[in-house]
Amino acid sequence: MIQEIAIRLNGEVRRVAVAPNETLLDVLRGKLGVKTPKEGCGRGDCGACTVLLDGKAVRSCLILAIEADGQAVVTLEGVGKEGPTALQKAFLKNNVFQCGFCAPGMILSSAALLAANPQPTEHEVREALAGNLCRCTGYEPIVATVLEVARKSAKKKTASRRARS
Amino acid sequence: MSIAHEFEYAKPASLKEALAWLARPVPGGAVALAGGTDLVAWLRDGAVSPGRLVDLKGLEELRGIGLRNGKLWIGAAVPFAEIIESPLVRKHAPLLVESSGLVASVGVRNRATIGGNVCSAVPCCDSGPGLLVHEAVVHVATARGLRKIPMKKWFLGPRRTALAKGSIVLGFSLPLGRHAAAFAKLKRYRGEDLAQASVGVRVDAQGAWRVAYGSVAPTPLRGPKVERLLKGVKKPDAALLKKAAALAEAEIAPITDIRSSDVYRRLMVGVMLKRAVKLAAARLAGRGPAYGINVMEEDAQ
Numbered sequence: 438m439i440q441e442i443a444i445r446l447n448g449e450v451r452r453v454a455v456a457p458n459e460t461l462l463d464v465l466r467g468k469l470g471v472k473t474p475k476e477g478c479g480r481g482d483c484g485a486c487t488v489l490l491d492g493k494a495v496r497s498c499l500i501l502a503i504e505a506d507g508q509a510v511v512t513l514e515g516v517g518k519e520g521p522t523a524l525q526k527a528f529l530k531n532n533v534f535q536c537g538f539c540a541p542g543m544i545l546s547s548a549a550l551l552a553a554n555p556q557p558t559e560h561e562v563r564e565a566l567a568g569n570l571c572r573c574t575g576y577e578p579i580v581a582t583v584l585e586v587a588r589k590s591a592k593k594k595t596a597s598r599r600a601r602s
Numbered sequence: 603m604s605i606a607h608e609f610e611y612a613k614p615a616s617l618k619e620a621l622a623w624l625a626r627p628v629p630g631g632a633v634a635l636a637g638g639t640d641l642v643a644w645l646r647d648g649a650v651s652p653g654r655l656v657d658l659k660g661l662e663e664l665r666g667i668g669l670r671n672g673k674l675w676i677g678a679a680v681p682f683a684e685i686i687e688s689p690l691v692r693k694h695a696p697l698l699v700e701s702s703g704l705v706a707s708v709g710v711r712n713r714a715t716i717g718g719n720v721c722s723a724v725p726c727c728d729s730g731p732g733l734l735v736h737e738a739v740v741h742v743a744t745a746r747g748l749r750k751i752p753m754k755k756w757f758l759g760p761r762r763t764a765l766a767k768g769s770i771v772l773g774f775s776l777p778l779g780r781h782a783a784a785f786a787k788l789k790r791y792r793g794e795d796l797a798q799a800s801v802g803v804r805v806d807a808q809g810a811w812r813v814a815y816g817s818v819a820p821t822p823l824r825g826p827k828v829e830r831l832l833k834g835v836k837k838p839d840a841a842l843l844k845k846a847a848a849l850a851e852a853e854i855a856p857i858t859d860i861r862s863s864d865v866y867r868r869l870m871v872g873v874m875l876k877r878a879v880k881l882a883a884a885r886l887a888g889r890g891p892a893y894g895i896n897v898m899e900e901d902a903q
Binding site for chain 1: 604605606607608609610611613635638639643645647648655657659669683705706708709710713782792793794
């Protein structure tokens with residue numbers, strides 16, 4: 438039972454024929470050519486397959502592509518569309534990642550956190566990233582960089598508020 | 603690894619249509635799909651092989667949190683993330699804020715639903731103890747009409763519930779009333795994990811306690827012996843807590859599995875009960891930390 442679905446992928450409507458047993462991750466990687474979501478554990482524990490579904494971080498390995506019909510999907514390709522974001526630049530500057538397998542998921546989970554909560558506490562950052570496993574870094578540089586980006590964006594806001602007044 | 607098993611998919615727009623899709627014969631049978639965080643993993647594992655998935659996320663009846671007929675209503679398809687954010691749940695059933703915040707990770711909580719959690723009915727189900735101590739009622743739609751099933755009659759065994767085949771959980775109603783509560787979940791490490799053991803407690807203004815355990819028996823279960831011991835006591839002292847812990851250890855039936863030994867589970871349930879009772883008593887008195895903490899990581903005093 439093949440069915441055509443339409444998803445808004447990184448801002449662009451894409452139509453694709455899927456079988457009900459294809460996961461969103463399968464279809465993104467295999468049929469839509471989007472390779473940043475990775476298959477790690479394949480059961481929702483590792484976070485390597487994280488994508489944003491209607492703005493929320495979810496596990497694309499635990500979602501059937503057919504369930505996402507009509508919804509908006511953002512992958513890392515969509516986040517860096519207009520050049521690297523402040524978060525990505527900071528990750529790069531601090532040389533945060535090593536092998537990079539977890540990086541797409543980490544960046545998307547961090548971006549979703551900062552969009553919903555621009556000034557998170559360290560606890561909130563750790564909580565938001567708790568489902569993204571990294572076997573290289575020990576997490577410290579990742580958490581520190583997310584906090585650094587949040588602090589800088591707060592300063593920028595204060596500065597622009599001052600400039601206006 | 604993808605899903606090898608093939609199945610049909612239906613996304614009905616009405617309850618009537620959904621019941622019809624569940625009833626219509628198909629080799630392998632039809633099962634309901636909510637958040638899918640259990641079901642899709644089980645499909646990959648080959649642990650289940652239904653012929654049809656009926657996606658319930660299009661049904662208005664299963665959405666939303668509100669006050670209905672003097673009770674707190676939580677729709678079955680409400681994801682944990684929404685429960686955590688809900689001011690109504692925080693006001694009327696704050697234990698569920700605490701327990702939902704300890705479910706897996708943000709990426710799973712954005713998708714996994716409370717209805718799916720209790721229908722999966724694994725022994726470590728994080729929503730079990732909270733719904734049990736609230737004496738929630740499960741509202742079910744069947745082809746013959748609506749049914750109400752009290753939580754205490756819900757869990758029948760591991761992955762077995764009182765839900766008749768082909769019926770649909772609409773949501774949960776929870777009686778209102780001033781109370782305080784606490785939820786403790788033991789995990790192997792910080793971050794996401796299934797419970798090695800969990801304890802939920804609720805105490806009302808008269809000092810009536812309700813206690814429930816998860817992951818220490820074939821199903822989540824109430825703790826009547828501890829409840830009787832604590833009855834009427836709003837400020838339990840150390841001696842009473844010690845007695846309560848001993849009773850808790852005696853009224854559970856843990857097994858040894860990959861996450862823990864039975865002995866460790868039993869002993870930790872005593873510790874967790876003491877902490878949760880102390881914390882709920884403090885909250886009843888207007889002290890204690892806000893809901894949403896991990897009792898096993900922070901000092902509950």
